[in-house]
Amino acid sequence: MASFAERMASALVLWLAVYLSGTWAVDKGNFKTCDQSSFCKRQRALKPGESPYRALLETMELTNTRLTLQLINDNNKVHLLLELYRLQGNITRVKINELKPLKPRYEVPDVLIREPPTEPLSLLSQDENGVVLSLGVESQRVIISARPFRLDIVEGHEVLMSLNSRGLLAFEHLRMRKDTFSYKVTSTVASVWDNIKSVFSSQADPEPEKKEEADPDNQAETAKEEEEKVEEGMWEETFKSHSDGKPNGPSSVSLDFSLPGVEHVYGIPEHADTLRLKTTDNGDPYRLYNLDVFQYELYNPMALYGAVPVMLAHHAQRTTGVFWLNAAETWVDISSNTAGKTVFGKMLDYVQGSSETPQTDVRWISESGIIDVFIMLGPTPKDVFSQYASLTGTQSFPPLTSLGYHQCRWNYNDQEDVQSVDAGFDEHDIPYDFIWLDIEHTDGKRYFTWDPHKFATPKEMLQGIMDKKRKMVAIVDPHIKVDSNYKIHNEIRSRGFYIKNKDGGDYEGWCWPGSAGYPDFTRADMRAWWASMFAYDQYEGSMENLYTWNDMNEPSVFNGPEVTMHKDAMHGDWEHRDVHNLYGFYVQMATAEGLIQRSGGVERPFVLTRAFFAGSQRYGAVWTGDNAAEWDHLKISIPMCLSLGLVGISFCGADVGGFFKSPSTELLVRWYQTGAYQPFFRAHAHLDTPRREPWLFGPENTALIRDAVRQRYTLMPYWYLQFYQAHHTGQPVMRPLWVEYPQDPATFALDDEFLIGRDLLVHPVTEEGVRGVTAYLPGKDEVWFDVHTFQKHNGAQNLYIPVTISSIPVFQRGGSIIPRKLRVRRSSSCMEHDPYSLYVALNPQRTAEGELYIDDGHTFNYEKKEFVHRRLSFANNLLSSVDLAPDAQFTTHSWIERIIILGASKPSKVTLKTADGQESHIDFEFDASMSVLTLRKPGMNSGADWTVMLQ
């Protein structure tokens, strides 16, 4: 209740000093540029040219499942081992590690859902210049060139992707430090040992290696060259006041990929940037390093809270993807031979016939670990999604209610406040499903506890919410207050579960509670213990309608370098450097597991995380972190969530209203309208902003917000179906248009509109004071129906849409059937048994298709085939519902309330035929002006077989 500074004084002194120095925008000086990150600087200093690496073809071994061969760096004679796998589903995996590293290098565990199943590789040809392998599919081949080493994947005569074609493979091998006493001793010992070893094992050694070792000149030269290469930052690095001791020395890896024919690349979230990635020639590379960035800036490649090292490349004929499985700090450079060329320039090229093939070149650089790359060869966007899903899994299937509206604020002050906000929603007849509690609900930022004064009787509060069929989320962050009276801390300390500092003591940093320890979530035993803390008898005051939010799990360390953990902190044998980008992934994994376990494995969890990595989609939802109440932040929420969807993370949202600052009423309304059509729909606000519950802006604005939220609730069946499908197929829920229209270049860079599933196109109004927006409706032979007016528009056009403050331009694709529930109630649970209305939008061929999915909405019983999944199809004036899962069983009380056919003509009569053969007449209404046919109350059960005939 005192000012912010007073309240947070003890915990925040440092943070305030560093981060709050008075400006709104991010303080870029707190975060490294490539130049300030020594490995990035070193690697980027290497320019494209002839690679020093050579493939030693004579070392090649080909088994049924993999090919291995050694590479040698002619400059330093270090040997690398290349492994190549053909994986099921048209994926090629390339792994490169040191043949004999001084000590093991980190290989990322737990992200792949299993060891990917392989397919046979076969040798097509081989000579001294290289080998050609068949990839089994069509005419796909891998060509490995020996000198210099290069790897091309081709299909027919077309090169799909080339690795090391620009010679940027650079693998910093582990080495002994030369400028220390210990090095001198060990190197002497080592060389003696090497001599002994070579005497005994020389016969087994491959010929060329032996030759080199035997050549004293060569060896001396190597040593000299290496000595010259010792650069600043290899063995330690200082950023601001933080020093990073690097006991393992330089260990970075880099590899380039060339993508002929490609002008559009996407993915590698999280960045506050456009959907289509930009070239990085004139600035920093895109950075992947999970960071708590205070007041992040838009349209730049700085790292944010999460990292998914997956890039998609697309042109009209093919989509491919690269998954760079490395959890260390990573930078991605993108360049293009067409970048900078104007449309006119390109046309000139075309006219003059001088045009070279467009090509995008990508280079990945990581600080440690190995090169482990999955090349997903598509060829369609859907194929790439399935391919990636086969590696890291699909979006978890969320509880239905979590697709509703979430009301959050830092902070709802006390139980009374919670109760009155809850009552406010009822008073203003606005539905919501979850109310959230931020850090102030705890007893002094001790997670798993409640403030004894403000939240004295949490179960009473939760029961009150449950009585309204609503739920709550409370925050549980991974920093643990160092306090010997705090059970969680004592347990973690006594079990030795904390991350250690480089000297072996428990690592301590500053965060919300003041001094805090960070549990080592990379340990399976730690995660199991953490999960057990969510049991109802451990987490006092918790109930089954309490879910969890993991914030600050980058991890955020207020007084650490770049507000995160020191890279030389230790996770067992591994440095934090190796595992950094995995930390948040593991926190959410352990928390989700806890929520599953507390229900005996019955209930689906809901966990929101801020930090994430590849595979995080398996554990819940993510949001785009601490955005701001600005129009540009509203706008960027679209590409940010689209980018996440492309790499598997479908359950994405941005803080509605903007976290920092206070939105204008217009911005707030527009944000609700946009958020209502994004997967994770939560309003959130900073502690220092004025209250902004939906009813605080006058009756007109309350009505506008109510309407937006209600639109969301009518579409819950469609959202739920999309998540069911995402869970099964890995297709994104919120999709860029190019995913569905891959051959239409007009869609490739669109990021002010998007699709939900395949059938709804949304072009939210994200600009202040506009009277119209121009939406691109794709599909040359398609039609789109305005969902509000039912007006029909042709595809493949830019459509100007006049808008008012109540407009949310949304279109249903002709050819689709969308189920809705029009009886919007207090919460989605209240709507469980309500009837469906089917919106059948006919395409020019007068057909349409859709699906309906129903289950209990909250348990894992769908895995036991307890659900209804039906195909709805309209053709030849027959609309029918057919069982898509005849082996599944579920009884639903819901029925079909109305069927609305858009683009219909007037029938003379309408007959319903049910499974038992009975026929009955259905009343209908026909609106000739809009060609809308409404069938009144057919009344059949949603799970049944039926046919409706228009005559």
Add this chain to the structure above:
Amino acid sequence: MSSRFHQLLPMLLLLSVGVSAVEVQRPRGVPLSKRQFYEEGKPFTCLDGSHSIPFDRVNDDYCDCQDGSDEPGTAACPNGSFHCTNAGFRPAFIPSSRINDGICDCCDTTDEYNSGAACQNTCREMGHKERESLQKMAEIAKEGFVLKQQLIQEAKRGIEDKKAKLVDVQVVKKDLEEKVEALRTVKETAEQPEKEAKERHLKAWEDQKALIRMEKDKARMAVVFLELDDDADGLVSVSELLSHSELDPDSDASFTEAEAQGLLGGVDKVDTEAFEAVWNNLKEKYVSEVTTYTAAPVETPPEEVREPASDNESEQYPEDDVQEDEEEEDEEDEDDDQDDADYKVNPLIPSFAFRYIYRLCPFNRVSQKPKYGGSETNLGTWGKWAGPEENVYSMMKYEHGTGCWQGPNRSTTVKLTCGKETVVTSTSEPSRCEYLMEFTSPAICGEPPSRDSEPRDHEEL
């Protein structure tokens, strides 16, 4: 699919007299007042007149009317409303979306006729409770109103006293002025001598001038003393001094007790004699109230009122109990009190929250002080009446308090309700740096409605 068919609900209605029971047939969810529109067997016309439907489509769980009027008893229409009779309590309309949603909304349970929700009829209980609380409120209002009348009387007397005092003071002033006039005559007489005598008389002249100054000063001092001595006890106290912020020695906008005490020579109160000794501390800055008074609708009684000690940790903080004086001169402000009454409320109403002590000085300022040391924070100074249009005096707004980090200046809204005591009943900070106080006082009580116009709790009919 169940209950999609139209249902007529036999309703047992208690007349307000409670003796005769009558069954009235009408579709579920229809209030009696609209019963005539739903005539069984006849086509039903949507209440917006848009179209007519066969009667069997009323409450058939399908929405036919745009205005939702065909489905008063089902959730089929998005904009419908359902009427619960709530015999024993108040009848109510709820949105149709709350019918059969598994949550009991009507105390008579009629909204959950097909959801399986186990609702208890709580109307009787609620009616009882409501009557009790209404009664309590009526009593409070009544007593409060009496107290208010007393306050008004006191205030009026206060004004009379002040006016009388003013007259006295003016009399004194007049006397002194006459004296001054007399002395001036003396002076003029003394000035008569010739120029050559001037030098000789110079010293005597200076003495004369000093005497005059002293006399004037004493006259002013007397006036000031009277002005300062609000309670007319012949003593000027620290608290009385505090109302004169212009006296703040360091002019830092916070005139503290310590500073005031310093001005009074380190004591709490001074009599006329002692006042003479400290007069030099004051006279430079003192601004007379006679010439600077502003209309102040509320005057302050001397006694202090505290919030009831709801918090165990609440303690007496005598050192904090600073009395602050309100402006002395009262004039009735036409805009102000609808009852044409100036009333007294306490100048300082501390409120104890968990960590802070909140103080409300009506029409002056609201402040916050940490319980365990630390400096006071200004949560806003008197701004304006901020109630809704129909009752603008139900809320006060204090604005432009100490600024918040990256935020607005602190401000406080004070909600006023009628009560027997003048207390702050709660303080909260619903939004960052925007405080909310609930404040009860008899001064807010309106005239209770007379017995016969009192709304009687009656069921339908």
